[in-house]
Amino acid sequence: MPYDDLRDWIRALDRAGELKRIRTEADPILEITEITDRVSKTRDSQGALGGKALLFENLKGYPGRTLLINQFGSARRMKLALEVDSLDEIADRIRAFLDVKSPQGFLDKVKMLPMLAELGKFFPKTVPTGPCKEVILREHFSLLDFPILQCWPKDGGRFITLPCVITRDPRTGKRNVGMYRMQIYDERSTGMHWQRQKVAAEHYRERLRQSVPAEGGAARGAVDIMARSSGGAMLAAGDRPSGRMDVAVAIGTEPALTFSAIVPAPPDVEEFIIAGFLRQKPIELVKCETIDLEVPAHAEIILEGYVNLDELRAEGPFGDHTGFYSLEDQYPVFHVTCVTHRKDPIYSTTIVGKPPQEDAWMGKAVERIFLPLMKLTIPELVDINLPIEGIFHNLMIVSIRKSYPGQARKVMNAIWSLGQAMFTKCIVVVDEDVDVHDLADVTLKALNNIDPERDIQFTLGPVDSLDHASRLPDYGSKMGIDATRKWSSEGFTRPWPDEIVMDSKTRAMVDARWKVLAKELE
Numbered sequence: 001m002p003y004d005d006l007r008d009w010i011r012a013l014d015r016a017g018e019l020k021r022i023r024t025e026a027d028p029i030l031e032i033t034e035i036t037d038r039v040s041k042t043r044d045s046q047g048a049l050g051g052k053a054l055l056f057e058n059l060k061g062y063p064g065r066t067l068l069i070n071q072f073g074s075a076r077r078m079k080l081a082l083e084v085d086s087l088d089e090i091a092d093r094i095r096a097f098l099d100v101k102s103p104q105g106f107l108d109k110v111k112m113l114p115m116l117a118e119l120g121k122f123f124p125k126t127v128p129t130g131p132c133k134e135v136i137l138r139e140h141f142s143l144l145d146f147p148i149l150q151c152w153p154k155d156g157g158r159f160i161t162l163p164c165v166i167t168r169d170p171r172t173g174k175r176n177v178g179m180y181r182m183q184i185y186d187e188r189s190t191g192m193h194w195q196r197q198k199v200a201a202e203h204y205r206e207r208l209r210q211s212v213p214a215e216g217g218a219a220r221g222a223v224d225i226m227a228r229s230s231g232g233a234m235l236a237a238g239d240r241p242s243g244r245m246d247v248a249v250a251i252g253t254e255p256a257l258t259f260s261a262i263v264p265a266p267p268d269v270e271e272f273i274i275a276g277f278l279r280q281k282p283i284e285l286v287k288c289e290t291i292d293l294e295v296p297a298h299a300e301i302i303l304e305g306y307v308n309l310d311e312l313r314a315e316g317p318f319g320d321h322t323g324f325y326s327l328e329d330q331y332p333v334f335h336v337t338c339v340t341h342r343k344d345p346i347y348s349t350t351i352v353g354k355p356p357q358e359d360a361w362m363g364k365a366v367e368r369i370f371l372p373l374m375k376l377t378i379p380e381l382v383d384i385n386l387p388i389e390g391i392f393h394n395l396m397i398v399s400i401r402k403s404y405p406g407q408a409r410k411v412m413n414a415i416w417s418l419g420q421a422m423f424t425k426c427i428v429v430v431d432e433d434v435d436v437h438d439l440a441d442v443t444l445k446a447l448n449n450i451d452p453e454r455d456i457q458f459t460l461g462p463v464d465s466l467d468h469a470s471r472l473p474d475y476g477s478k479m480g481i482d483a484t485r486k487w488s489s490e491g492f493t494r495p496w497p498d499e500i501v502m503d504s505k506t507r508a509m510v511d512a513r514w515k516v517l518a519k520e521l522e
């Protein structure tokens, strides 16, 4: 049965022995980060990383409040969150949908009915009310009433780190749910750190474009500056576009929905539907009190508000998942108009920093789930690995079934054109017989197989906003390494050596005698 809400999920974690309740007092300022960071990096008796999910029940300065962290922070918990034994089960379900052929006759059509019925389970359902409305605060509220973390010593302040940020596409009306951190400025306003390539940033730009006439001259130029701004390009008062964009934020939702907020879905696919697909039950939504958006009915905390189209403010620095601080930059400001929450709301959060931490396991789940979708446009793809220390956008190892010259480079270009995979700083392409998850095998074969000057491909393009080494913010170079066997049709005319493999007869003979030998070798 899918988890109804965060509380149901916490009970499941507890039953599975995956939750620790911390009754010792802990401070949301720095201390919880230090504790959680240590837990994220511990291994259990089987060597599995990630410790337990932590429910802090005694928070310094917040009597009666509780805080959940590290809920997704291990391979096991990530599977538990999505209710599967293996993440490949989800990939298989996606594949089954993609495999649909046109029905040949009546019987084929009948066979499709269960699949069509299942489709109905994915779409969100708007309901009259829900637990997130147990307390409605239109006037007397303060963000400082929640135990929001300051994660690292040089952070610009406290940050909401696990929010589901909901916006609406002004053109299509479709909703987006994205996870973008929010720096607390004061009781009622925060930063809104949607990076410029993300879907909510495009919704914001579209609202900006709509706020001035197409032939708008100076105002149009102002919109372009606002839309482009990430370096403090502030505008003269007369040139500022006017208007606002509604934004809602849900904190502490059913785990499939929190996870869906980080999924790099195509802009036109609502994450509410992805969450419905993952949990095989619709997400229930309720209407906001003060803005025109719907929010998850079972969330612990809802923040309703807006961003002004003419307002940017310094955001950051923030200790990020790169292991470094992301620097201060200009982002829109979120103004809260209403807070609704459950009675005794549980504040759900995470920390990012030097890997491995909780987000590593969320990223790994994205890697597995996206493989069948990547194969739609890159059919020669066999497998991918985004090693955790490569922080997802720095390194992707891909194996391919190579059938024609230059195919490794074609694959690199396809990846650099594919949604958020465009940020990948280094792509290593190997042949299908290399296990991309075996980094020793990848290192051995990739480095043996390359003539660096010949096999490294550089390109320029968009890079992750968190890349602190690129020549400009958001723009820089990327590298692909063609580590496949080289063919004569690719200009390689020398003989290619065989890989060393023992013959099966000798292996079987040693296998048969191994028990005796092993004793002698002890």
Ligand SMILES: Cc1cc2nc3c(=O)[nH]c(=O)nc-3n(C[C@H](O)[C@H](O)[C@H](O)COP(=O)(O)O)c2cc1C
Residues within 6 Å of the ligand: 161, 162, 176, 177, 178, 179, 180, 181, 182, 193, 194, 195, 196, 197, 198, 199, 200, 261, 262, 263, 264, 265, 350, 352, 359, 362, 420
């Ligand atoms: C814990 C966590 C924090 C994140 N913070 C941000 C952030 O502050 N800004 C951002 O643009 N992306 C952030 N991301 C990545 C986005 O959530 C991710 O790119 C997502 O696909 C964006 O949604 P969208 O495609 O609907 O824009 C974060 C991811 C995680 C796991």
